[in-house]
Amino acid sequence: MKGQPKGATIGGLAVAAGVNVETVRFYQRKGLMREPERGYGSIRRYGEADLARLRFIRSAQRLGFSLDEIGELLKLEDGTRCDEARTLAERKLVDVRQKLIDLQRIELSLTQLIDHCVASGGEVACPMIASLQEAT
Amino acid sequence: MKGQPKGATIGGLAVAAGVNVETVRFYQRKGLMREPERGYGSIRRYGEADLARLRFIRSAQRLGFSLDEIGELLKLEDGTRCDEARTLAERKLVDVRQKLIDLQRIELSLTQLIDHCVASGGEVACPMIASLQEAT
DNA sequence: CTTACATCCGTACTTGAGTACGGAGTCAAG
DNA sequence: CTTGACTCCGTACTCAAGTACGGATGTAAG
Numbered sequence: 001m002k003g004q005p006k007g008a009t010i011g012g013l014a015v016a017a018g019v020n021v022e023t024v025r026f027y028q029r030k031g032l033m034r035e036p037e038r039g040y041g042s043i044r045r046y047g048e049a050d051l052a053r054l055r056f057i058r059s060a061q062r063l064g065f066s067l068d069e070i071g072e073l074l075k076l077e078d079g080t081r082c083d084e085a086r087t088l089a090e091r092k093l094v095d096v097r098q099k100l101i102d103l104q105r106i107e108l109s110l111t112q113l114i115d116h117c118v119a120s121g122g123e124v125a126c127p128m129i130a131s132l133q134e135a136t
Numbered sequence: 137m138k139g140q141p142k143g144a145t146i147g148g149l150a151v152a153a154g155v156n157v158e159t160v161r162f163y164q165r166k167g168l169m170r171e172p173e174r175g176y177g178s179i180r181r182y183g184e185a186d187l188a189r190l191r192f193i194r195s196a197q198r199l200g201f202s203l204d205e206i207g208e209l210l211k212l213e214d215g216t217r218c219d220e221a222r223t224l225a226e227r228k229l230v231d232v233r234q235k236l237i238d239l240q241r242i243e244l245s246l247t248q249l250i251d252h253c254v255a256s257g258g259e260v261a262c263p264m265i266a267s268l269q270e271a272t
Numbered sequence: 273c274t275t276a277c278a279t280c281c282g283t284a285c286t287t288g289a290g291t292a293c294g295g296a297g298t299c300a301a302g
Numbered sequence: 303c304t305t306g307a308c309t310c311c312g313t314a315c316t317c318a319a320g321t322a323c324g325g326a327t328g329t330a331a332g
Contacts (some may be wrong), residue, residue: 012276022321030319039196041289043279050312056265059238064200067319073242076249076262085262086253093246098240102195103236106209110229117222125222126212129192147308158291161311179298179309203289265287 007045017054024054032057032071053077064099105131143181153190160190168193168207189213200235241267 014021027033033053036044053074060070073092076085109131150157163169169189172180189210196206208230212221245267252262 004150009279020321021279023319026320038280052265052269056268059268060242061175061319062200063235063242064198073264076246077264079262082253089246089249089253089262093243093250095250096243096246099199100236100239100243102199103232103239104268106237107201107232109231110225113225114222115231117225120186126215128188128209128213128223129188132192132195133188146307156291157309159289162290170317197289 008051009043009048010046013046013051013054016051017058019054019058027054027057027067030067030071032067032074102132143183143188145179146182149182149187149190152187153191153194155194163190163193163203166203166207168203168210238268 008016010021010024014024015024016089017024024033028035036046038044056074057067057070060073061067065073068093072088076089079085080088106128109126109128113126113128143177144152146157146160151161153160160169164171169186172182172186174180192204192210193203196209197203199211205228208224212225216224242264245262245264249262251263
């Protein structure tokens with residue numbers, strides 16, 4: 001009933017997610033990733049869930065969330081009490097929606113710049129900054 | 137023809153943008169903000185454009201852009217040669233669109249969590265991680 | 273059984289993004 | 303014309319997020 005090794009080693013996990021082994025261990029110390037039990041005296045094994053979690057962390061980071069904030073998002077995944085989760089989710093949602101607005105504005109600026117570039121021949125300027133002015 | 141002082145001092149600028157004076161100076165050193173000429177022997181003055189630029193930098197940071205990337209975005213604002221600008225804009229656009237997709241997925245997860253929370257009474261878990269799984 | 277390579281773990285180093293500090297210069301009010 | 307607050311500038315410190323190092327242990331292949 002014990003069969004062959006169940007999952008990837010930390011090295012395999014790290015490669016699969018495109019991060020450094022040390023980074024995984026760092027996230028474990030921060031409490032963002034679990035440390036699987038090591039079946040007697042041995043080496044830890046990681047599964048799909050660990051990989052997904054690790055990838056989530058990296059994606060969320062690219063979106064400008066700090067590791068502490070990501071920890072909060074992961075608390076939602078991990079199941080907290082309902083009212084608590086809801087409050088947290090609502091706070092995060094406000095933040096996320098503001099980011100969406102800003103990103104959409106930047107997207108628009110960039111597409112317009114590209115269009116103008118195609119249309120004109122020479123110098124162009126992009127109202128990049130104006131794109132984020134408060135639109136009232 | 138020289139009138140009264142033209143704009144805000146660095147302190148005023150910093151307060152208006154909600155950042156530290158030192159931060160402004162730091163951005164100047166990095167080349168993200170200009171250092172206005174100081175009319176004979178005196179103190180620098182900043183205008184609306186400087187404030188907008190500073191605010192843009194902070195917003196872009198919240199979206200997960202590094203200061204180096206923000207420098208690139210600002211090159212577009214500042215007007216580069218057309219083909220160069222276009223190439224850069226196209227690269228950034230890919231990045232921005234991926235961020236939009238990820239953020240939209242997170243937004244959906246959060247709203248669903250909130251809905252479930254309202255509907256059920258007790259424990260809830262949020263498929264936060266699943267929300268960013270590659271959907272193909 | 274040895275040997276090569278990975279894990280484990282603690283500690284130390286690095287990098288990006290600021291923050292803090294301190295002395296010298298500036299400027300407006302009293 | 304002094305005084306208090308602010309600017310200027312260089313240098314040094316801090317904090318988050320890793321990265322690197324190195325000795326001890328585990329483990330699979332020859």
